[in-house]
Amino acid sequence: MYKQLYAAVFGLAAAMQGTAPAQEAQMEPLRPDQVAFRALYKELVETNTTLSSGSCTAAAQRMGAHLKAAGFSGKDLTYFAVSEHPKEGGLVAILPGGSSSAKPMLLLGHLDVVEAKREDWTRDPFTLIEENGYFYGRGTADMKALDATWVDMLIRFKNSGYHPIRTIKLALTCGEETTYAFNGAQWLAKNKPDLIAAAFALNEGGGGRTDGHGKLMVEAIQVGEKASQNYRLESLNVGGHSSIPIRDNAIYQLADALTKIRDHEFPVKLSDTTRAFFAKAGAARADDLGAAMVALSKNSSDKAAEVIVSKDRSYHSMLRTTCVATLLEGGHANNALPQRAAANVNCRIFPGETVEATQAALVAAIGDTGVKVTAVPPIRPLAVPPPLDAMIIGPAETLVAKYFPGVPLIPSMSTGATDGIFLEAIGIPVYGVPGGWGDPDGNGVHGLNERRSVRSVYIGRDFLTELVKLYADSG
Numbered sequence: 125m126y127k128q129l130y131a132a133v134f135g136l137a138a139a140m141q142g143t144a145p146a147q148e149a150q151m152e153p154l155r156p157d158q159v160a161f162r163a164l165y166k167e168l169v170e171t172n173t174t175l176s177s178g179s180c181t182a183a184a185q186r187m188g189a190h191l192k193a194a195g196f197s198g199k200d201l202t203y204f205a206v207s208e209h210p211k212e213g214g215l216v217a218i219l220p221g222g223s224s225s226a227k228p229m230l231l232l233g234h235l236d237v238v239e240a241k242r243e244d245w246t247r248d249p250f251t252l253i254e255e256n257g258y259f260y261g262r263g264t265a266d267m268k269a270l271d272a273t274w275v276d277m278l279i280r281f282k283n284s285g286y287h288p289i290r291t292i293k294l295a296l297t298c299g300e301e302t303t304y305a306f307n308g309a310q311w312l313a314k315n316k317p318d319l320i321a322a323a324f325a326l327n328e329g330g331g332g333r334t335d336g337h338g339k340l341m342v343e344a345i346q347v348g349e350k351a352s353q354n355y356r357l358e359s360l361n362v363g364g365h366s367s368i369p370i371r372d373n374a375i376y377q378l379a380d381a382l383t384k385i386r387d388h389e390f391p392v393k394l395s396d397t398t399r400a401f402f403a404k405a406g407a408a409r410a411d412d413l414g415a416a417m418v419a420l421s422k423n424s425s426d427k428a429a430e431v432i433v434s435k436d437r438s439y440h441s442m443l444r445t446t447c448v449a450t451l452l453e454g455g456h457a458n459n460a461l462p463q464r465a466a467a468n469v470n471c472r473i474f475p476g477e478t479v480e481a482t483q484a485a486l487v488a489a490i491g492d493t494g495v496k497v498t499a500v501p502p503i504r505p506l507a508v509p510p511p512l513d514a515m516i517i518g519p520a521e522t523l524v525a526k527y528f529p530g531v532p533l534i535p536s537m538s539t540g541a542t543d544g545i546f547l548e549a550i551g552i553p554v555y556g557v558p559g560g561w562g563d564p565d566g567n568g569v570h571g572l573n574e575r576r577s578v579r580s581v582y583i584g585r586d587f588l589t590e591l592v593k594l595y596a597d598s599g
């Protein structure tokens with residue numbers, strides 16, 4: 125999801141540039157706490173958590189053992205797994221806070237990683253290798269650096285006797301990359317809402333981006349995401365012999381419907397997040413697109429500005445719900461008139477808009493009741509936009525100014541999907557944290573030779589330790 129964020133901030137052309145690893149400066153000698161953290165990060169990366177051959181349950185147990193050794197009691201560590209998915213378990217850890225009135229905060233991390241084949245990689249994907257200023261290995265970026273940061277933070281908090289005002293909870297889950305298997309965040313939201321109940325949650329999805337040469341250009345905090353929902357379009361016909369055709373034909377009928385969907389543009393919407401995004405990201409550019417972004421942020425019905433901004437496909441998607449045909453089926457024989465034709469249309473629904481309203485818009489755009497439109501399970505929960513809350517944004521801005529003077533912090537909405545949507549559905553606003561950073565080449569996330577800048581990992585960890593303390597002590 126890192127590439128997506130970069131594309132959202134800089135436009136897609138920049139995100140597609142080059143595949144050569146970017147450059148990074150070297151680190152100073154490590155402090156003792158960083159040496160301990162590195163060992164934890166290494167252990168986590170070297171615990172294979174792919175769906176095919178790994179185990180999130182094993183990773184959760186290893187992280188839990190470190191927390192237990194640091195003094196977390198049995199009642200503050202909850203392991204969970206369902207019997208049909210024994211290797212896809214997770215862990216919830218709790219560091220109790222001193223205040224009975226301040227609501228808890230939740231740190232969220234997925235333990236699972238995308239598949240990685242040794243023969244395709246330059247180095248072993250399940251060995252942490254440090255080279256040229258980068259940590260290499262599957263999950264180094266997405267998202268075991270952040271997982272290890274969360275676990276290590278709780279260990280240090282416990283060891284130092286730190287008593288936060290708010291209770292700090294940590295949920296390590298499985299299945300973010302493979303929602304069709306078992307999704308731990310979704311399961312917790314449904315089955316253990318009290319265990320993870322929180323005023324807000326911190327998650328992946330935010331972070332900084334360099335210029336590809338080690339210079340940090342921007343930091344982002346993710347505030348909200350679109351919801352992905354599939355719809356099936358189906359057209360039925362009595363069919364017949366193809367030697368005596370008529371115009372009334374299931375394939376033509378479906379094709380007509382699909383061209384209507386292609387030409388349908390959902391209306392422009394701005395949320396607090398995207399309004400702030402277009403204002404800030406636009407102001408950071410010195411071109412016509414930047415000026416149009418700023419203009420649109422001030423007036424969402426500025427048609428001329430919207431046309432310019434929508435030429436960038438990422439921005440186009442940030443401005444509205446989008447729906448696109450992705451799969452097609454139809455007919456049953458070369459020499460028969462089709463009795464059935466169907467297509468899958470994948471919609472990315474703007475926060476706050478419903479699955480039903482989006483379906484109604486598709487039906488209206490098609491304008492042919494002979495084409496049946498149905499929402500395909502799983503029906504995604506409504507993407508609830510988290511508020512652009514000053515209590516969350518303020519401390520992040522303060523720390524970005526301290527750690528990265530001159531670098532802007534931009535709120536962003538993801539056009540993709542994270543586990544955040546499941547928590548937002550039960551009333552926990554989720555924020556993708558700034559701090560660490562990636563490069564325009566995408567750092568091999570979900571692909572080959574995944575890597576994370578060494579400085580990004582250590583500096584991001586210091587940044588997040590301060591950020592979590594600011595939140596935890598703001599009862």
Ligand SMILES: [Zn+2]
Binds near residue numbers: 125234266267300328
């Ligand atoms: Zn991830």
